[in-house]
Amino acid sequence: MGYWSGYDDYRHGPTKKISLAQVFKGAPRKRLVADIVNMVRDYRRTPYEHEGSIQAGIRSALCLAGERWPVADDEARGLLAAAFKKTGVKRPGWWEGQAEYTAPREVCHWCFIELPEDLRRSGKRSAYCSMECVNRAIAKRVEGPKGQGDPVYKACHAAISRLRAKPRDCEHCKKPFRSDRSYQRLCSKACRDAARTTVEERCCEHCSTVFRPHVSKKSEDAGAGKFCSSACRWAYERKNPPTYECACVLCSTPFTGERKNAIYCSNRCLQMFTRMRQGEWPKRMNTPLFDYYFITLAKRQEPTPLTTEIFDSWFQDAA
Template sequence: MVYLDHLLKARNAALMSGGKIIKGQRRQHVVERIMDTLDDWRSSPWEHEGSTRAGLRAALCQLGNGWNESDHEAAALLGTALKKLGKADRPTWIEGQPEYLLPRENCIRCGDALDEETIESRGRFCSDICRQSAAQFNTGIHQLANRRAYIRTWYVVAKAAAPERPCQMCGKGYRSAFEEQKFCSYSCSCAAQRNPERRRQCAHCQKAFVIRQTAGKTQRHCSRECRLAAWEMTDFRCEVCD
């Protein structure tokens, strides 16, 4: 165990000497977004810490960094955000539980008063129904909140590290975590749909329609029905027997 402790200390020292992955204003921007995620808590100010660190680490690993370096950078970013929020001092384990501030004389699910036997046995629910309901509710809520925090922090790092690209509509430079994104904003995406160059006349019903972005310049029909109808009306002839 002593050897392992020295090994971990040496590894952490080597990681700290390696420098920061995200620097300058990008680092400040990422920390501010992490603060927004951590500050959106319900039961405890530290409830999103694990999922936030996992999201940061995943985004940094996807950028080509090693797992250890990414984990150390995620911990540093998270520590900076917690320090700025004034949450660097950790509570005890019992103080960190969601039920710490709730009165022990009432059911933590429905709020009804507990009987003396339940209070003496340190029970927190008035019935099995409340116990099962609380377990299902807390599991779903915590999973959803953790997943949301994970995605938010992953997107912040991926967007900050992405190269700047021009918008295909207005030409303005923007950053995006998704390679398939073509426009800088929703308004530019809508404007591209209204672009006259994307308007075309259906080869079957002769009605005007707008070409889908995923279809490219080869789309000739306004709908699947028109495409099938045009195909059925096509006179196919064999080049050999005819």
Template sequence: MLMISPDALLRLRSETRAPVTLALIRPAPVKKLPRHRREAIVDALAAMMREAELTPFAIEGPGRAAIRARLCMFGWRWGQADAAADEAVQAALARVGAKRPDWKQGQPEWTQDGVTPQTRERCARCAKPLPIDDDAHWRKFCGPVCAQAAKVDRNRRRDKDERYAKEKIYRLAWAEKQQPRACKLCGTIFKPKRNNDYYCSRDCGDQSRVKAFSASRRSRGREMQMVCEAVRTE
């Protein structure tokens, strides 16, 4: 009986095996926002970054997440939506002139090159004298209560900026999808920013409210006059 050695068997298998061709992985096509829509988003982001309490970079994360979420809801792929959102956020940062600090500048003890750290004598929150010990020049708060309260305040300001950024971006994305409508007072065609926007400007809204108030006063006056006449006849 003919016997085949293991080495010969492996050689035969390698010679008879068909070569395997891997499928080419094609990158997803780049998808960009329309020019007018991108400019509107960048303008809104830049305005929010200028009004941010701490730093313009506080709007970077929530703004990118909000834009990406809205684009995904409109049918974009996650990668395409994230790339478009990042491009819009970076354009807004460049427009406001934001400069990202390096690692050393981001440290809490950094002031500037060649300057010793600031020595604190009072608590940064309650202004009480700091206890005298070896770590006094590094200490910022008098105790854990003030430290925790300052952390809560800082998180509250950060959350406020994030909520404001997300709400404004959501509203802007919603407005871009709405059909123009006519103002109920002057007939001007405009794009609503909210579902209950029926007037093209604040002036038209104020005039409409004044007219409605005057009409209601006249109506109440007529009703009171009818009541008075009814009382007189009795």
């Protein structure tokens, strides 16, 4: 126990919630809650318009019956809370009771005049029309610490950023707007949706069904979006296998392959290149080998593993 132990409870009251014994229990409490629910539902403007009179009446009746005032007040609050919970109504917060909550989005939340056009066309619209209204709202409406959690302070902070921004033209509708984001190019969600690149409808190359492909412009330029489904694409490729223009890695001969990564034009080049990679050099000079050393490797600018002995032996064999 420290020197200041118990001071907070003495100065601000106990932090632990004190619970008092209920006066009504069981079936009598259920009947009383049902009667309060019927009274609460009989309202004209809000379900809470009879809360004060019901609580005062229950508290007065309990006090006249001999209960202490704290017990009577706690019992009245508990009965009303059970009745509101049964009706399913939600108590409005402090922000929902302010004038800004019901103000239209087209008017200033302080002076209630219509906002300028450039402040209304910035996606999330400004709540104030000028810095004067913002300063008055901060001074009069914001109470306590001005934190980011306060709705009025958040609206004022956003309005200050938007009022300080320079007007710019929307890239779609060419109308002026002001935004607190420097990278924003469009003034509203409608302009953003209209400015999006849409792919036109087309017929499937396999089944001729009209569809709209869900591909980007870049993918469409690369050849995507030709079929309505994967099944149609597979069926089309089985009947018409795709071909690709390739060049042989050994003799640099252009050829048409069925795969993008095809690197040999014939089985002869495949076997010869495999033996060369294993260290088995051909004994005689031939056309593919000559093209590989003096054309293919020259294009790649790679040092050739050709030695003087191998080169002399080819010419001796040829002679």
